[in-house]
Amino acid sequence: MAKMNYKKRFSDLEKRMVTSPDGEEFEVDPMKDYFSDARPKVHPPSKITPLENFMNWCRAESIYILGFGTGCGAIEMRPLMSPMYDAFRFGIHWRPTPRQSTVFVIGGYASVKTIKRIVRSYEQMQGPKWVIGLCSCTINGGMYWDSYNTVNRLDHYIPVDVYITGCMPRPEALLDGFTVLKKRIKEGRGEGSNEYAENFDWYKANQKKIIKSWDMPDYNW
Amino acid sequence: MERIIENIKKQFPLQDVNSDHGWFITCEKKDVISLLTHLKITGGFTHLILITAVDWIEEDRFQLTYLLNNPQLKIRLGLRTFIERSVWPDESEMQSAHHLWPAVKTYQRELHEMFGIDFPGSPEVNDPLILEYWDDIPPYRRDFDTKKYSEETYFPREGRGSNDPAEYMKSQLYPNEGGKSQDFPQEISKKSSGEKNA
Amino acid sequence: MADFDYMKIVYAALTIFLTINYGLILQGIIGKIYARVGKRMGIRIFQPYVNLIRQWATRTSISHGVMYYLGPVFRFSGGAGILIFLPIIYGAPIFSSFSFAGDLVLISYFMFLGTLGMALGGGESGHPYAALGVSRGLSQVTMAEIPMIMAVYSIAVQYHSLNITEIVAAQQGSFLNWTLFTNPIATAAAMLAFLGSMMRSPFDVVLAPQEIPIGPPTEYQSQFLAMLMTNRTIFPVAKTILFVNFFFGGVALYDNYLLTFLVFFLKTFLVYMWSVFVGLSFPRFRVDHSIRWFLKYPMLIGLISIIFVNIRY
Numbered sequence: 001m002a003k004m005n006y007k008k009r010f011s012d013l014e015k016r017m018v019t020s021p022d023g024e025e026f027e028v029d030p031m032k033d034y035f036s037d038a039r040p041k042v043h044p045p046s047k048i049t050p051l052e053n054f055m056n057w058c059r060a061e062s063i064y065i066l067g068f069g070t071g072c073g074a075i076e077m078r079p080l081m082s083p084m085y086d087a088f089r090f091g092i093h094w095r096p097t098p099r100q101s102t103v104f105v106i107g108g109y110a111s112v113k114t115i116k117r118i119v120r121s122y123e124q125m126q127g128p129k130w131v132i133g134l135c136s137c138t139i140n141g142g143m144y145w146d147s148y149n150t151v152n153r154l155d156h157y158i159p160v161d162v163y164i165t166g167c168m169p170r171p172e173a174l175l176d177g178f179t180v181l182k183k184r185i186k187e188g189r190g191e192g193s194n195e196y197a198e199n200f201d202w203y204k205a206n207q208k209k210i211i212k213s214w215d216m217p218d219y220n221w
Numbered sequence: 222m223e224r225i226i227e228n229i230k231k232q233f234p235l236q237d238v239n240s241d242h243g244w245f246i247t248c249e250k251k252d253v254i255s256l257l258t259h260l261k262i263t264g265g266f267t268h269l270i271l272i273t274a275v276d277w278i279e280e281d282r283f284q285l286t287y288l289l290n291n292p293q294l295k296i297r298l299g300l301r302t303f304i305e306r307s308v309w310p311d312e313s314e315m316q317s318a319h320h321l322w323p324a325v326k327t328y329q330r331e332l333h334e335m336f337g338i339d340f341p342g343s344p345e346v347n348d349p350l351i352l353e354y355w356d357d358i359p360p361y362r363r364d365f366d367t368k369k370y371s372e373e374t375y376f377p378r379e380g381r382g383s384n385d386p387a388e389y390m391k392s393q394l395y396p397n398e399g400g401k402s403q404d405f406p407q408e409i410s411k412k413s414s415g416e417k418n419a
Numbered sequence: 420m421a422d423f424d425y426m427k428i429v430y431a432a433l434t435i436f437l438t439i440n441y442g443l444i445l446q447g448i449i450g451k452i453y454a455r456v457g458k459r460m461g462i463r464i465f466q467p468y469v470n471l472i473r474q475w476a477t478r479t480s481i482s483h484g485v486m487y488y489l490g491p492v493f494r495f496s497g498g499a500g501i502l503i504f505l506p507i508i509y510g511a512p513i514f515s516s517f518s519f520a521g522d523l524v525l526i527s528y529f530m531f532l533g534t535l536g537m538a539l540g541g542g543e544s545g546h547p548y549a550a551l552g553v554s555r556g557l558s559q560v561t562m563a564e565i566p567m568i569m570a571v572y573s574i575a576v577q578y579h580s581l582n583i584t585e586i587v588a589a590q591q592g593s594f595l596n597w598t599l600f601t602n603p604i605a606t607a608a609a610m611l612a613f614l615g616s617m618m619r620s621p622f623d624v625v626l627a628p629q630e631i632p633i634g635p636p637t638e639y640q641s642q643f644l645a646m647l648m649t650n651r652t653i654f655p656v657a658k659t660i661l662f663v664n665f666f667f668g669g670v671a672l673y674d675n676y677l678l679t680f681l682v683f684f685l686k687t688f689l690v691y692m693w694s695v696f697v698g699l700s701f702p703r704f705r706v707d708h709s710i711r712w713f714l715k716y717p718m719l720i721g722l723i724s725i726i727f728v729n730i731r732y
Contacts, residue, residue: 062469
């Protein structure tokens with residue numbers, strides 16, 4: 001009858017001495033090898049207003065989605081590809097990897113375990129990037145508002161541009177959310193990645209408060 | 222089914238047999254593993270559906286339930302046992318059954334994490350499963366206040382309201398009647414027929 | 420190098436620029452066709468333009484090393500190389516920039532260069548999916564290359580030349596002089612190999628998002644990906660022009676420029692549509708299936724074409 005003590009995992013991520021085939025000894029820090037932990041920088045929009053407006057128009061009209069489908073909302077994203085809703089005619093495409101996406105759609109509730117993955121995926125996306133919070137759960141926890149493991153407000157962990165309410169919102173509501181997001185980008189208000197870089201410490205403090213197994217660098221590209 | 226229970230009774234001391242909602246037998250903690258082995262090998266209950274626990278905080282004990290399935294005879298049997306409930310941070314203990322079915326170790330990991338029931342010898346039982354490195358009272362124990370924990374941890378958003386669904390729908394649908402009727406479904410049919418007549 | 424015509428550099432740049440535009444419009448049209456077959460409205464025609472500009476306008480990017488940097492450059496030089504050394508319009512000084520004797524060999528090399536660059540770059544990105552995609556892609560493209568090279572060898576023997584301009588010149592006159600009619604077996608082998616290198620449906624498992632995420636360019640982002648996207652627009656067009664030159668008589672310069680371009684668009688579009696048609700009709704092959712398929716029919720046809728050509732010419 002001992003206190004619950006979890007086995008220390010991820011021992012392969014710790015610093016250690018390695019002997020090379022030549023007999024030479026050197027220190028390996030896998031944390032530095034696998035990730036870069038440089039702080040994000042603010043990338044201000046271009047000073048040339050017409051150019052920036054044109055770029056913003058392009059960004060709004062060509063949306064590459066990264067869907068985070070751990071919540072129930074993910075099921076509402078699939079019909080958008082079908083002939084009935086056909087989001088492709090609005091310039092919305094799906095990409096399978098965070099590196100190439102611009103819009104991060106959080107499909108529903110985020111638990112502590114998934115918020116860690118959300119943060120990592122969000123940080124791997126290349127700016128400018130935007131986030132859509134789908135369903136009530138991302139707004140205030142929804143029906144899981146008093147759960148021990150569900151995050152109540154998503155915007156305390158990553159900057160959110162558009163929230164779509166409902167439990168569940170219909171695919172039409174999701175399309176409407178994309179329209180709102182497009183309008184926001186065209187007006188030049190979609191600067192979520194810069195906001196994240198500016199308030200980096202606040203976001204990190206919030207993330208670290210709930211993620212107890214912080215086995216990654218502070219910022220992983 | 223009765224024959225099977227009789228057969229079991231001949232070999233193992235059972236505390237209780239209950240057939241209200243499916244068949245459940247209760248035995249002592251020390252007999253569980255041998256009874257499970259017996260049921261699997263000679264009784265034909267080759268399929269483990271799940272292992273779960275119930276926290277009887279008033280009686281100061283945990284109830285463990287092993288739900289088994291016999292695919293040949295298409296019958297199910299629940300095996301219950303009661304174990305001592307220790308106060309956190311101490312853990313309760315139970316023998317591991319991971320050698321019988323490979324899936325058992327995952328259930329035992331979950332019980333270890335959610336209830337704080339330890340299964341010594343079970344592989345990977347100390348690894349985090351869903352809650353990564355939880356350091357509070359295990360959340361499925363009933364002395365854990367989930368609402369308080371959520372409010373302290375997860376930044377609740379201001380302005381959240383909640384309604385009783387029955388009362389709320391009544392006030393929305395029939396604002397004049399003020400919730401006189403107790404039986405909601407009947408009220409709907411009455412009202413809709415009344416509307417048709419008028 | 421004394422009589423080097425420096426205008427050729429301008430012409431080559433113009434060729435690449437026009438091909439990018441043609442490729443983007445073609446992508447839009449093909450996307451529309453795909454969508455209409457699936458009873459959808461589909462992307463807007465100008466969507467590929469917007470995608471490309473948006474991708475070039477990304478603000479942040481990260482590199483994983485030198486080879487990661489050079490991968491898209493290799494890829495782009497593969498596509499642009501074919502384009503530059505190809506007589507796009509036979510007889511026109513502008514659009515047959517650097518064609519020379521023996522360019523057939525160089526172009527066969529360029530067709531493979533991009534995949535090699537992608538393999539090195541994707542490998543350095545360190546993502547396991549990239550390595551997996553590279554191994555799939557290389558094995559499939561190599562297999563598709565075998566019947567292709569056989570067909571190319573066959574027509575090189577047929578025309579006694581390794582110069583594409585001469586091959587095109589030999590096909591002028593009547594449409595009965597096209598390789599399609601003088602050497603149909605080699606054409607069949609090459610058109611089957613064409614499917615394998617166009618990354619369309621039966622053979623697109625390498626880039627399919629439903630399989631391992633996106634294949635070799637998993638880690639590629641922002642301007643690196645934009646470079647790859649630019650290559651993806653010009654590479655199919657370059658390959659289509661190559662096939663038009665080899666097997667469908669090329670595009671000769673008529674007195675009427677409009678007619679010349681009309682013939683050019685018609686021929687390239689129809690050859691391109693061959694891959695789209697097959698892609699819309701058939702489901703996806705796994706890599707082992709496609710390798711087996713390439714080693715069966717296209718390679719046999721390619722072998723027969725070589726034998727045929729050696730007996731006849």
